[in-house]
Amino acid sequence: MRIGLLTEGGYPYVSGDARLWCDRLVRGLGQHEFDIYALSRSERQEAEGWVELPPQVSRVRTAPLWGAEDDGVSYGRRARRRFAEYYGELAAALCAGAGAGVGVGSAGGPSGASGSAGGASSAGGSFDASGSSASGSSEEASATQADRFGSALYGLAELARDEGGLVGALRSEAAVSALERACRAPGALRTAREARVPDLLAVAAQLERALRPLSLDWCEEDGLGSVDLCHAASGGPAALPGLLARHFFGVPLLVTEYGVRLRTHYLAAAEAPPAVRSLLAAFHGRLAAEIYDRATIVTPGNTHARRWQERCGADRVKLRTVYPGMDATHFTEVGESPECADPDTLVWVGRVEPTKDLVSLLHAFAEIRKEEPKTRLRIVGTPAGEEGAAYLGHCRALAAQLFPDEADGMHAVGDNPVSFEEIGGPEVPSPADAYAAGSVTVLSSVVEGFPITLVEAMFCGRATVSTDVGAVVEVIGGTGLVVPPRNPRALAEACVTLLRDPERRARLGAAARARALELFTVEQNITAFHGIYLEIVSQTPVRRVVLDDTGEPLPFAAPAEAHVPGRWTGPAARVVARGGPGWAAGAPVRATTATPATTSAATPAATPAAEGAR
DSSP: OEEEEEEESBTTBSSSBTHHHHHHHHHHOTTSEEEEEEEESOHHHHHHOBOOOOTTEEEEEEEESSOOOOOOOOOOHHHHHHHHHHHHHHHHHHHBTTTTTSOBOTTSSBOOHHHHHTSSHHHHTOBOTTOOBGGGOOHHHHHHHHHHHHHHHHHHHHHHHHHOOHHHHHTSHHHHHHHHHHHHSTTBOHHHHTOOHHHHHHHHHHHHHHTGGGGOSOSSTTTGGGSSEEEESSSGGGGHHHHHHHHHHOOOEEEEESSOHHHHHHHHTTTSOHHHHHHHHHHHHHHHHHHHHHOSEEEESSHHHHHHHHHTTOOGGGBOOOOOOBOOGGGHHHHTOGGGSEEEEEEEESOBSGGGOHHHHHHHHHHHHHHOTTOEEEEEOOBOHHHHHHHHHHHHHHHHHHSOOBOSSTTSOOBOSEEEEOTTSSSOSSHHHHHHTEEEEEEOOSSOSSOHHHHHHHHTTOEEEEESOTTHHHHHTTSSEEEOTTOHHHHHHHHHHHHTOHHHHHHHHHHHHHHHHHHSBHHHHHHHHHHHHHHHHHTSOOOOOEEOTTSOBOTTOSOGGGGSOSOSSOSOOOOBOTTSOTTSBSSOEEOOSSSOHHHHHHSOOOOHHHHHTO
């Protein structure tokens, strides 16, 4: 089959999110064809280039999300009216008091997610002019606003297809005016009514950036209209082309989220003014609900992400948890040689940033040293940006304060029991070497999605002590010790327990390795997605018209092989019927006595349009 893989800021670029798992997925499904549609996040990312692509990638189309040029189209009176209507409806759906600003729950009502995220709580607790609580709106009202949002979204896409010029229109004064009218309308959220001109300009700019995919020419019959299914590697803007392909051509949509975009927005928008935070939270919540509603299947990467999706409107029937696939071969040697670890060394591996809470880890290590004086702590990682570099400097200073250099005798050189290292250095040339250095791996985070470093430690057969955040408990599954976050004493007690019990360490490490090899390998990830692809395509009707000699539709002309994967006509790219399998290509076929209808349907001739798509 032919798959349109939709990415944002990742594959096929050398750097970015979801690069590794997308590359492994494409390489692991060599029996299928992939068209890559990628949104880049920065000019630097584009300059760094692409990874080497396998032969099953037949086409790559890219577009910058960081900048979009105005095509110079000036709207006439009719087009201006259409834009004002659609954009006004979209803005009204964001400003409405029914469920806006908090996302929508599984039943279509508000989920309260903004309150849990800590970044948009003001929107969740706002009141309209009549004094009724926005969070207590009815399901019917929320569903109405969701339909209003969807209609406006597809209306803007249709305008872009018919007239062009959407980028300029979204940047125009008319867009800001429409947003202002919606904020001042009766029944709007209180935070929306309090929006000032700088707030409106900031929101309009963010909406223009998020809606840029609507202006792309990807959703044509020889583009996304020709694939068998669209697979979005994340929610948000990456899934927008998939929504349009479903709207215009009926192409089924699969959405994978290893990190929920809506949650990411809530955390990132915490410092924004209340009006900006409220309106953008409403937009991302409405967009997430629309994506989950239109998707055929949604695949969260863990239960933590699944709960967010359910609270944002995803139907449980559509959800399939697919864990990220990780390459275990790099950790095989260490995993099969657990005796190589230093029994008195704790290891922490990851990106150095405040959410990793290394401060609590250092205070916990101070307690550990009181019980086990020979213990050492190796912190292995690189800082994440300027904030991470500043945090690393703070941690180094704290370690020097808590643990003055120690020496074995009067003539020995002092040494600090805490070391800060980076992977790639002489002491730690690879991640496997980092985990091999100690007998216990520690994770001290206060915020975590899917803990990749924890899975790597499990591949290495290491016992682990982790904080109960994100998907940690789901990943560990009883093969390690879990303590509350921001609790140095509990963290210290758990580490001391494992340091004093080598048999328990070995038992937990062996169980952790077995669990990781069963659930978190590349092979299980590829197998899961292959089955989901077949499930989606098997439920999608073949909308191919085959005509008889009189020009009438011929019943049962599409053979049963429509739903069997394979390269029926070779690897060439093809223009296909809307929503149908890749082999069912070309214009309507007329059945003749010399060529049976089933044969004609199964082996279409290459058309000039198909040649142009190569």
